[in-house]
Amino acid sequence: xxxxxxxxxxxxxxAVFAVSCLAGCGTGSAGSxxxxxxxxxxxxxxxxxxxxxxxxxxxxxxxxxxxxxxxMVGSTSMEKYANALMESFREKYPNVNVTAEFVGSGAGIxxxxxxxxxxxxxxxxxxxxxxxxxxxxxIVAIDGIAVCVDPANTVTDLTRQQLIDxxxxxxxxxxxLGGSDTPVIVIGREAGSxxxxxxxxxxxxxxxxxxxxxxxxxxxxxxxVASTPGAIGYVSLDVVDDSVTALSLEGVEATxxxxxxxxxxxxxxxxxxxxxxxxxxxxxxxxxxxxxxGEEGQEIASQVGLITVK
Amino acid sequence: xxxxxxxKKAVVERAAQTIFTVCAFFAVLAVLSITLYMIxxxxxxxxxxxxxxxxxxxxxxxxxxxxxxxxxxxxxxxxTGTAMAILIGVPxxxxxAVFLAEMAxxxxxxxxxxxxELLAGIPxxxxxxxxxxxxxxxxxRLELALFKDSETHQxxxxxxxxxxxxxxxxxxxxxxxxxxxxxxRAVPSGIRSASLALGASHVxxxxxxxxxxxxxxxxxxxxxxxxRAIGEAMAITLVSGSSVNAxxxxxxxxxxxxxxxxxxxxxxxxxRQMLFTIGLVLFVFIMLINIVLNKILKKGAxxx
Numbered sequence: 001x002x003x004x005x006x007x008x009x010x011x012x013x014x015a016v017f018a019v020s021c022l023a024g025c026g027t028g029s030a031g032s033x034x035x036x037x038x039x040x041x042x043x044x045x046x047x048x049x050x051x052x053x054x055x056x057x058x059x060x061x062x063x064x065x066x067x068x069x070x071x072m073v074g075s076t077s078m079e080k081y082a083n084a085l086m087e088s089f090r091e092k093y094p095n096v097n098v099t100a101e102f103v104g105s106g107a108g109i110x111x112x113x114x115x116x117x118x119x120x121x122x123x124x125x126x127x128x129x130x131x132x133x134x135x136x137x138x139i140v141a142i143d144g145i146a147v148c149v150d151p152a153n154t155v156t157d158l159t160r161q162q163l164i165d166x167x168x169x170x171x172x173x174x175x176x177l178g179g180s181d182t183p184v185i186v187i188g189r190e191a192g193s194x195x196x197x198x199x200x201x202x203x204x205x206x207x208x209x210x211x212x213x214x215x216x217x218x219x220x221x222x223x224x225v226a227s228t229p230g231a232i233g234y235v236s237l238d239v240v241d242d243s244v245t246a247l248s249l250e251g252v253e254a255t256x257x258x259x260x261x262x263x264x265x266x267x268x269x270x271x272x273x274x275x276x277x278x279x280x281x282x283x284x285x286x287x288x289x290x291x292x293x294g295e296e297g298q299e300i301a302s303q304v305g306l307i308t309v310k
Numbered sequence: 311x312x313x314x315x316x317x318k319k320a321v322v323e324r325a326a327q328t329i330f331t332v333c334a335f336f337a338v339l340a341v342l343s344i345t346l347y348m349i350x351x352x353x354x355x356x357x358x359x360x361x362x363x364x365x366x367x368x369x370x371x372x373x374x375x376x377x378x379x380x381x382x383x384x385x386x387x388x389x390t391g392t393a394m395a396i397l398i399g400v401p402x403x404x405x406x407a408v409f410l411a412e413m414a415x416x417x418x419x420x421x422x423x424x425x426x427e428l429l430a431g432i433p434x435x436x437x438x439x440x441x442x443x444x445x446x447x448x449x450x451r452l453e454l455a456l457f458k459d460s461e462t463h464q465x466x467x468x469x470x471x472x473x474x475x476x477x478x479x480x481x482x483x484x485x486x487x488x489x490x491x492x493x494x495r496a497v498p499s500g501i502r503s504a505s506l507a508l509g510a511s512h513v514x515x516x517x518x519x520x521x522x523x524x525x526x527x528x529x530x531x532x533x534x535x536x537x538r539a540i541g542e543a544m545a546i547t548l549v550s551g552s553s554v555n556a557x558x559x560x561x562x563x564x565x566x567x568x569x570x571x572x573x574x575x576x577x578x579x580x581x582r583q584m585l586f587t588i589g590l591v592l593f594v595f596i597m598l599i600n601i602v603l604n605k606i607l608k609k610g611a612x613x614x
Contacts, residue, residue: 076578169464172464172465183454183465184465185465185466185467186464187467190552190572190573190575190576191370191371191372191373191573191577191581192372192373192573192575192576192577192578192581193575193576194576197373206374206375207371207373207375210464211553211562212464212465212466212467212469212551212553212562213466213467213469213551213552213553213562214551214552214553214562214564214572215552215572216547216552216571216572216573216575220548223442224467224469227442227443227447228446228450228467228468230467231467
């Protein structure tokens with residue numbers, strides 16, 4: 001995230017430079033005003049940010065001197081969510097340095113158990129042997145995936161095995177699943193996509209999917225499914241709309257409530273594991289969890305397409 | 311007065327010369343820095359994975375536990391896709407150019423020419439959208455009819471190589487038409503008169519005398535068309551399905567350009583470096599085409 005905003009600034013600087021060049025060539029001295037006003041406004045916003053930051057610092061120093069660092073290690077799937085949290089947390093507590101490494105769920109939990117990290121990010125439930133080591137599972141959000149078909153499809157429910165058969169290419173026609181005689185068109189996301197990673201991981205079909213279309217955005221998947229008879233695709237639950245039919249899985253409808261209740265299987269928890277209960281953690285880590293479970297933290301979770309737990 | 315004026319003139323002259331030189335070097339600098347950047351960012355993955363495995367491997371699974379980075383199918387798709395687009399686009403474009411330059415009366419030409427110019431100005435993403443809404447459904451129907459009883463065919467919903475080729479063929483038309491029309495018009499009218507005077511018909515004159523005389527210009531048109539087709543990404547990423555498969559007409563395929571576009575978003579580490587390597591491969595391809603183009607143009611200038 002930090003890197004991204006740096007890039008954004010570079011682009012802005014380049015744009016301002018280009019504008020000033022164009023203006024300079026075109027209309028002489030009169031033309032330089034937009035560039036200089038742009039520069040002024042960027043200065044102004046910078047100053048505003050500084051003011052906000054110092055205000056934040058004052059506010060926190062009024063309660064107490066919050067500084068130090070929190071170390072997170074773990075799931076790559078949680079990178080987007082964790083980065084968004086870290087960014088807004090930094091605005092509120094500028095002296096707290098939160099660092100994160102994205103190396104995988106297992107490695108994150110291991111690091112927490114060994115005491116080399118404060119928080120272990122995991123995009124799956126903890127295993128019993130991990131809990132035995134004293135690691136506590138704090139579910140901060142839930143990632144839900146909906147399986148969609150085109151509205152004309154008569155199949156409305158699939159079992160886990162049927163879904164696996166479709167995506168590995170064993171089932172090629174909807175008539176094999178009680179639908180009309182239409183070929184199945186398997187649509188997925190590109191390699192590296194978080195949704196694809198979660199979908200394949202939950203079904204246990206990593207690198208075994210036979211995709212007919214690998215599209216590079218959620219919107220593209222929705223559009224293709226909506227317009228192609230026989231198509232099936234997966235998207236994040238929050239983007240499903242009326243243009244497609246979201247299938248129920250094992251008889252359970254894809255809704256946020258069912259996912260929270262744990263009955264819809266195409267979902268996974270985002271866990272921030274700690275060694276011992278949150279109340280046993282350092283003051284900083286406790287504040288972090290207050291933030292994550294608080295209004296702002298949950299807002300961020302829904303912004304990145306997750307289901308909130310509070 | 312006179313001396314002052316002369317001095318002023320000299321200053322203006324020198325300033326102008328400096329500006330022109332700077333502009334000229336700006337282009338050179340851009341080309342050099344792009345080349346350098348492509349090589350620097352494209353080679354690490356090539357070294358890490360091995361050039362042989364990249365160029366001749368057929369499995370593209372960059373996020374697997376044991377990643378595979380074979381782009382043979384991707385390269386072959388770019389080559390066949392471009393070749394097929396040329397096979398469709400060049401005959402149509404060339405005949406249109408002949409029509410405009412030799413056959414059409416002024417009124418008809420005045421209608422056709424703006425249409426072609428408009429075609430050149432349409433953004434490529436619009437071609438892609440039209441491809442999704444017009445070409446893909448038609449292709450899907452054709453696919454359903456052709457592979458009705460096939461046990462092995464994977465249905466793609468019309469997102470296949472042929473759709474991409476169709477869109478590319480239309481996209482290269484303006485390039486081919488404009489450049490070959492110019493070449494045909496540049497043929498000296500004496501050649502036409504001589505052919506007609508010997509008793510050849512109008513069509514015979516065009517095909518036996520005018521087109522052979524314009525062949526270097528037409529070759530340039532084809533090579534530029536190839537360049538346009540092989541570098542296109544936006545339009546075909548929307549219609550080609552983007553799965554890595556062998557370039558068969560009804561397979562969902564991925565081109566060199568779309569391979570970069572489709573996975574740039576979330577790729578990390580070696581996977582991301584690999585995308586730059588694909589960029590380098592594409593860069594080399596386009597450089598080769600440019601060299602061929604220059605050769606043809608030089609031959610045209612010195613030969614004949």
